[in-house]
Amino acid sequence: MAKIILENIAHTYEPNASNPIFALKEMSLSWADGGRYALLGPSGCGKTTMLNIMSGLVNPSHGKVFFDERDVTSMITEERNIAQVFQFPVIYGTMTVFENLAFPLKCRQFPEDQIERKVKEVAEILNLQDYLNNRAKGLTADQKQLISLGRGLVREDVAAILMDEPLTVIDPDLKFRLRRKLKEINDKYKTTLIYVTHDQNEAMTFADNIIVMDQGEVVQAGSPKDLFERPQTTFVGYFIGSPAMNLYECSASSKNEISIGVNSFKVQTNINNSKSENLKLGIRSEYITVENEHSDNSLEADVIEVEDFGNYKLITASFDSFKIKAKVKRELDIPSEKVILKLPAEHCCIYEDNKLI
Amino acid sequence: MPKLYTFLKYFFVVLWACFVIAPFLWAISTSFKDFNSVTGGATYIPWLQFEPTLDGWSVLFKPGSQGGINIIGPYFNSIFVTLTASLISIVLGTLAAYALSRYTFKAGIVKNNDITFFFISQRIMPPVVLSIPFFIFLSSLGLLDSLAGLILVYIVLLMPIAVWIMVDFFNRVPREIDETALIDGCNPFQAFFKVVLPNSVPGMLVAGLFCIIFGWIDFFFAFILTFTKVQLLPVKIVALNSSITPWWSLSAAALVSVAPLIIVAFIVERYLSKGNLSGALK
Numbered sequence: 192m193a194k195i196i197l198e199n200i201a202h203t204y205e206p207n208a209s210n211p212i213f214a215l216k217e218m219s220l221s222w223a224d225g226g227r228y229a230l231l232g233p234s235g236c237g238k239t240t241m242l243n244i245m246s247g248l249v250n251p252s253h254g255k256v257f258f259d260e261r262d263v264t265s266m267i268t269e270e271r272n273i274a275q276v277f278q279f280p281v282i283y284g285t286m287t288v289f290e291n292l293a294f295p296l297k298c299r300q301f302p303e304d305q306i307e308r309k310v311k312e313v314a315e316i317l318n319l320q321d322y323l324n325n326r327a328k329g330l331t332a333d334q335k336q337l338i339s340l341g342r343g344l345v346r347e348d349v350a351a352i353l354m355d356e357p358l359t360v361i362d363p364d365l366k367f368r369l370r371r372k373l374k375e376i377n378d379k380y381k382t383t384l385i386y387v388t389h390d391q392n393e394a395m396t397f398a399d400n401i402i403v404m405d406q407g408e409v410v411q412a413g414s415p416k417d418l419f420e421r422p423q424t425t426f427v428g429y430f431i432g433s434p435a436m437n438l439y440e441c442s443a444s445s446k447n448e449i450s451i452g453v454n455s456f457k458v459q460t461n462i463n464n465s466k467s468e469n470l471k472l473g474i475r476s477e478y479i480t481v482e483n484e485h486s487d488n489s490l491e492a493d494v495i496e497v498e499d500f501g502n503y504k505l506i507t508a509s510f511d512s513f514k515i516k517a518k519v520k521r522e523l524d525i526p527s528e529k530v531i532l533k534l535p536a537e538h539c540c541i542y543e544d545n546k547l548i
Numbered sequence: 549m550p551k552l553y554t555f556l557k558y559f560f561v562v563l564w565a566c567f568v569i570a571p572f573l574w575a576i577s578t579s580f581k582d583f584n585s586v587t588g589g590a591t592y593i594p595w596l597q598f599e600p601t602l603d604g605w606s607v608l609f610k611p612g613s614q615g616g617i618n619i620i621g622p623y624f625n626s627i628f629v630t631l632t633a634s635l636i637s638i639v640l641g642t643l644a645a646y647a648l649s650r651y652t653f654k655a656g657i658v659k660n661n662d663i664t665f666f667f668i669s670q671r672i673m674p675p676v677v678l679s680i681p682f683f684i685f686l687s688s689l690g691l692l693d694s695l696a697g698l699i700l701v702y703i704v705l706l707m708p709i710a711v712w713i714m715v716d717f718f719n720r721v722p723r724e725i726d727e728t729a730l731i732d733g734c735n736p737f738q739a740f741f742k743v744v745l746p747n748s749v750p751g752m753l754v755a756g757l758f759c760i761i762f763g764w765i766d767f768f769f770a771f772i773l774t775f776t777k778v779q780l781l782p783v784k785i786v787a788l789n790s791s792i793t794p795w796w797s798l799s800a801a802a803l804v805s806v807a808p809l810i811i812v813a814f815i816v817e818r819y820l821s822k823g824n825l826s827g828a829l830k
């Protein structure tokens with residue numbers, strides 16, 4: 192196990208082009224030993240490239256990769272001692288489940304008794320003990336994915352287990368159980384787990400730390416709470432959370448006050464130093480409250496739709512030419528035409544050129 | 549509707565089976581006839597419509613001094629040349645195909661697809677175009693009229709088939725299998741031999757089947773590049789022909805020569821069933 196450090200890493204798949212497009216723009220990032228990370232972002236944002244750089248399947252165009260103090264940039268994949276689980280389960284179809292799980296240990300010439308002991312231990316964790324003598328080809332998709340995962344777990348000294356959207360092929364119920372199992376494995380073995388996904392719920396429920404990527408860049412790294420409450424960019428605000436963050440173009444009226452159309456709102460951000468014209472106010476629908484009468488930071492909106500999701504109600508309303516969404520308790524009675532909504536100052540995020548001030 | 553569909557399905561399967569089996573039955577029946585039975589109108593049922601005889605068959609095994617052609621030597625020559633050339637073609641073709649499928653080659657404007665096409669282009673040329681270069685080539689090596697020379701030529705002819713089939717096959721084998729093997733601790737050679745190759749047996753069997761068929765049925769090069777010392781089965785069978793076509797012994801020879809292909813097809817068929825690779829990545 193090791194701390195993984197990416198130092199000034201950048202990668203392009205067309206290194207000889209005059210104006211190459213970078214799948215991964217220059218960045219530095221470190222992954223603590225034993226951490227549980229999620230790499231979150233839309234498809235094509237560079238998540239898999241970053242994972243492949245760590246495992247050595249891709250050599251970065253720029254920068255270095257360190258495992259602890261050791262520079263592994265030019266080291267080939269088999270020497271890095273990384274485990275990687277791909278989106279679709281990869282099994283060795285001609286081998287049994289036992290042989291599949293034992294394969295990484297056999298490649299590293301472990302003694303037979305140690306291989307048997309470790310394979311049985313991992314098979315038990317993954318509930319595969321009854322299938323050890325079966326051909327891996329005949330198993331179900333989720334069992335195959337467990338085998339892929341198991342091949343990573345049999346190696347105790349593995350630097351990290353990288354998982355590239357590993358639960359895509361799994362049923363929702365089993366997905367939940369497998370995520371919990373991964374957490375247990377992380378707790379038990381203290382193996383660094385890096386989990387790539389484009390599903391924010393998966394990332395939020397799995398990881399202690401989430402790295403959000405967009406267009407080859409890391410746009411924010413932090414805990415699920417940080418990402419939810421203080422998105423560093425409008426992209427994170429929009430990408431994380433369901434529904435997405437309410438975002439409005441606004442202008443600064445004074446040091447702590449902004450205007451959206453005719454409405455003014457107090458904020459806790461000092462916007463005096465803002466030079467850009469491109470200001471936006473962002474607020475999560477979870478923090479918007481329904482009021483009976485006007486007060487500071489409230490606005491009157493026309494109700495468009497109220498959806499009952501069982502455990503909450505989602506109000507969609509409009510003010511001026513803007514749409515606003517508010518998540519409220521389902522017991523609350525929502526007027527059918529006009530509603531007074533309050534945007535608490537402490538939850539208003541102000542973005543200058545799409546970056547949080 | 550389902551009953552009609554089932555009926556039609558079976559009807560066409562039976563029809564097709566008759567279409568395939570009929571020539572064999574015809575050849576079997578003819579091989580047991582004599583001159584009069586063959587020329588005296590269509591007859592089908594032995595003992596009732598014609599008196600069966602082994603004359604057609606015995607010619608194949610009698611030495612030339614007794615009026616036969618003795619195909620045993622050429623038969624084993626054909627088996628040896630075809631199997632050896634096919635085996636070497638499959639081994640070399642599989643390695644070439646794996647490299648073409650997994651690695652990027654570039655020399656000027658020539659890329660992977662061009663190299664693959666170069667291999668296949670060997671089969672596009674009519675055999676007669678290749679005959680003179682092959683003749684000069686083998687002559688300069690002193691390999692004319694030898695098994696080694698024929699094997700060399702057959703490798704040239706069969707390898708494009710192996711490369712063509714195997715490139716397509718490897719392109720369908722997910723790269724993740726190789727990558728997983730690397731991650732699990734194999735070097736690229738181990739990844740190929742321990743993981744990719746065992747998964748590629750169905751593809752190699754298909755390629756092998758095609759190589760054996762094309763090697764076995766070749767008459768042209770066997771005829772051009774051999775004289776008296778070495779003879780292959782197709783050339784020997786042609787020696788049967790005379791002013792009166794001996795349909796009975798030609799039929800027997802046809803059955804004898806097609807038998808190995810039928811046996812190979814039966815062995816390979818069970819490996820060709822759909823889904824041999826499914827499950828490796830799903």
